Amino acid sequence: MGLPKRQRLVGAWLMLSGLSGFAGLAAALWLDARLMPQGAERLVLWAASLASGALLLLLGALLERRLLRPLRHLQVLVARLVANPDARDDYPPEGWLAGLAPDLRRLREEWRGDRQRLATAHAEGARGAARIRQELEALLQLLETPLLLCDRHHRLLLFNQAAERLFADHPGLGLGKRLAGLLPQASLREALQRLPEDGTSRELLVPLGEHWLRAMLRRVPSQHEETLITLEDATAAWHSELGPRAGLAELLPRLRGHGATLGSAAEALGRLGERDAALRQRLTRAVLEESERLGEVIHGLGELTESLQQQGERLLPTWSNDLFEALNERLAQGGLAIRPIGIPAWLKADAPALLGLLEALVEEVAGTTDQSCLEVEACLGNKRVYLDLVWRGAPLSQGRLAQWQSRRLEQLPLAPSLQALLRQHASELWSLADEDGQHARLRLPLPAAERVGAPRPRVRPRPEFHDFGIAELPAPDAELASRPLSALEVVAFDTETTGLALRQGDKVISLGACRIVNGRLLADDSFDVRIDPERPIPPESTAIHGLRDQDVAGAPPLAQVLPRFRDYVGDAVLLAHNAAFDLLALQPAGGDVRFEMPVLDTLLLSRALDPGLDGHDLDSLAERYGLTIPAEARHTALGDARLTAELWLHLLPRLQAREVERLDQLLQLQRSAFDREDASA
Numbered sequence: 001m002g003l004p005k006r007q008r009l010v011g012a013w014l015m016l017s018g019l020s021g022f023a024g025l026a027a028a029l030w031l032d033a034r035l036m037p038q039g040a041e042r043l044v045l046w047a048a049s050l051a052s053g054a055l056l057l058l059l060g061a062l063l064e065r066r067l068l069r070p071l072r073h074l075q076v077l078v079a080r081l082v083a084n085p086d087a088r089d090d091y092p093p094e095g096w097l098a099g100l101a102p103d104l105r106r107l108r109e110e111w112r113g114d115r116q117r118l119a120t121a122h123a124e125g126a127r128g129a130a131r132i133r134q135e136l137e138a139l140l141q142l143l144e145t146p147l148l149l150c151d152r153h154h155r156l157l158l159f160n161q162a163a164e165r166l167f168a169d170h171p172g173l174g175l176g177k178r179l180a181g182l183l184p185q186a187s188l189r190e191a192l193q194r195l196p197e198d199g200t201s202r203e204l205l206v207p208l209g210e211h212w213l214r215a216m217l218r219r220v221p222s223q224h225e226e227t228l229i230t231l232e233d234a235t236a237a238w239h240s241e242l243g244p245r246a247g248l249a250e251l252l253p254r255l256r257g258h259g260a261t262l263g264s265a266a267e268a269l270g271r272l273g274e275r276d277a278a279l280r281q282r283l284t285r286a287v288l289e290e291s292e293r294l295g296e297v298i299h300g301l302g303e304l305t306e307s308l309q310q311q312g313e314r315l316l317p318t319w320s321n322d323l324f325e326a327l328n329e330r331l332a333q334g335g336l337a338i339r340p341i342g343i344p345a346w347l348k349a350d351a352p353a354l355l356g357l358l359e360a361l362v363e364e365v366a367g368t369t370d371q372s373c374l375e376v377e378a379c380l381g382n383k384r385v386y387l388d389l390v391w392r393g394a395p396l397s398q399g400r401l402a403q404w405q406s407r408r409l410e411q412l413p414l415a416p417s418l419q420a421l422l423r424q425h426a427s428e429l430w431s432l433a434d435e436d437g438q439h440a441r442l443r444l445p446l447p448a449a450e451r452v453g454a455p456r457p458r459v460r461p462r463p464e465f466h467d468f469g470i471a472e473l474p475a476p477d478a479e480l481a482s483r484p485l486s487a488l489e490v491v492a493f494d495t496e497t498t499g500l501a502l503r504q505g506d507k508v509i510s511l512g513a514c515r516i517v518n519g520r521l522l523a524d525d526s527f528d529v530r531i532d533p534e535r536p537i538p539p540e541s542t543a544i545h546g547l548r549d550q551d552v553a554g555a556p557p558l559a560q561v562l563p564r565f566r567d568y569v570g571d572a573v574l575l576a577h578n579a580a581f582d583l584l585a586l587q588p589a590g591g592d593v594r595f596e597m598p599v600l601d602t603l604l605l606s607r608a609l610d611p612g613l614d615g616h617d618l619d620s621l622a623e624r625y626g627l628t629i630p631a632e633a634r635h636t637a638l639g640d641a642r643l644t645a646e647l648w649l650h651l652l653p654r655l656q657a658r659e660v661e662r663l664d665q666l667l668q669l670q671r672s673a674f675d676r677e678d679a680s681a
Helices: 006-035 040-083 095-142 161-166 186-193 235-242 244-271 277-310 320-334 351-369 398-405 418-424 468-472 539-545 558-569 579-586 602-609 618-624 637-657 663-672
Strands: 147-150 156-159 202-208 211-219 227-233 316-319 337-341 346-349 373-380 384-392 430-433 439-447 490-497 508-517 520-530 573-576 599-601
Touching: 006 040, 040 095, 040 618, 040 637, 147 161, 156 468, 161 227, 186 202, 186 211, 316 320, 316 351, 320 337, 320 346, 320 351, 320 373, 346 351, 346 384, 346 439, 351 373, 351 384, 351 398, 351 418, 351 439, 398 418, 398 430, 490 558, 490 579, 490 637, 508 558, 508 579, 508 637, 520 558, 520 637, 558 579, 573 579, 573 637, 579 599, 599 602, 599 663, 602 618, 602 637, 602 663, 618 637
Parallel strands: 337 373, 490 573, 573 599
Antiparallel strands: 147 156, 147 227, 202 211, 211 227, 316 346, 373 384, 384 439, 430 439, 490 508, 508 520
């Protein structure tokens, strides 16, 4: 049951001491009036009458100092050891419990020694497996093919960095989350249920926004019935099949028909004599008409062929600055260089072939103009990007350019000519003078890519991108109340507001959350959004969380953020410190988004576990359990959410020690610590 609350104990002690002192005073006054002692007798009477109250007061103070306070410190020490055996020893036994210090020290040392020996044995046994795992993890992250691994309940166990890029900013990507939240197509669910057990693959096209993904599904032969899904963006191939390839398929029968008609007409013309002038005239007219139609078909065939070349799988989106940087590295070996000018752009190219083409052109231009450094510029045109080599001097003749195009590039496979590479990119070469009359340029038109903006910097992969232990967790649709605490998916969250009077108009200005899956706080799975409160932030609130009006200017309002946060929570249980306040902040009157899942409150849980201890605020509990947080992260929504999540993980061993192992038991314990003060928060 724990110790009584300190306030009650101190109150009872002071009340008894006061009553005893008052009774002694009354007795002394009555005896003094009745007996009327004099001198020493009177002093003895008054001392004897007041002695009981003074003795009770002194005895209480002695018990508080020598026993009760050491007991509270011992309780904190034991709680900290259960939550974290490696925590600091800040509360050694004192007072009448000081004799326990050697025994507790020995117990702690033996405990730590056993844990250290166990950890060493585990590390030695797992070192080889860890090395292999790290190598496999590195290989998975280097793969350019997005892949997902899910368990038999279709929860994500693994994903690689290519999948992160494919599903950038998608709330459905994360360990333990259901595949249906990422790719909600019914056809995919049906295909997963019908996969053969021998690992035979099944192919499926699934939409993702404006793109089509070719999904390859394979059952992993194992006892957990896991499924590997590899993904490929098939949008370009799909458009090609519905566009140029379909048009080509339609043109070929027409081409054959016109060819057959021309052949028959030519054969009939050959058999006619001089007397069949009228028939000859009709056949000649038919030949001319078919020739015109054949010319139109051939022209359309040429356009389709050019379109197919531009949509070819080898012509990929390329950032011009990346192309120029790679070209400079190759030119440096020959003492040449290019200097990019203007605004960079996206273009479509076979990068290795285009690099060889540009290197050859720079060498030819440098040799002709006797200039070792040329300027290069990417100019946007109508569905084209013009790559221009610029030099000081006159334009080059078309004859010279035609001569260059016959040069073969021996360093490339099959030693293609410059003309062949130009044809591959549906391009050509010409030279023109600049308007200033002092510079000229060699222009190379290339297909434009449908992308804008510089490429995103390559982000580091998430620290956690796989957890095969998720497959051992209960099914997501199992009864939540009976689920073990260690198997709960938990989202810890916190809010920062304009003030504490939410019912008087204070609003949320920041919302942060993080996720715990399979007993682990995921380092990079977080939700951190600033919110426009649509009212000024008072200076006294800014002094706490540091957010000013300009920090939330342009941020979305709460009504836009809440649906995104609800998607982030998914099937998880919510966790907060003093959750009543944060839930009231997130669910204002008239709001459309409701959070009806169970909510855990570390304030109430700490109060239920240690009713005899003072200090259940977040700072006191962080100090009690040895939790640290950077000073700049404290009183930020995401920082406090992470601290709350760490606190939950430290409370778990203490809950399990008290045989609180299921969610329904935990909620019952939490309700026992809820009082009227919380209800009015």
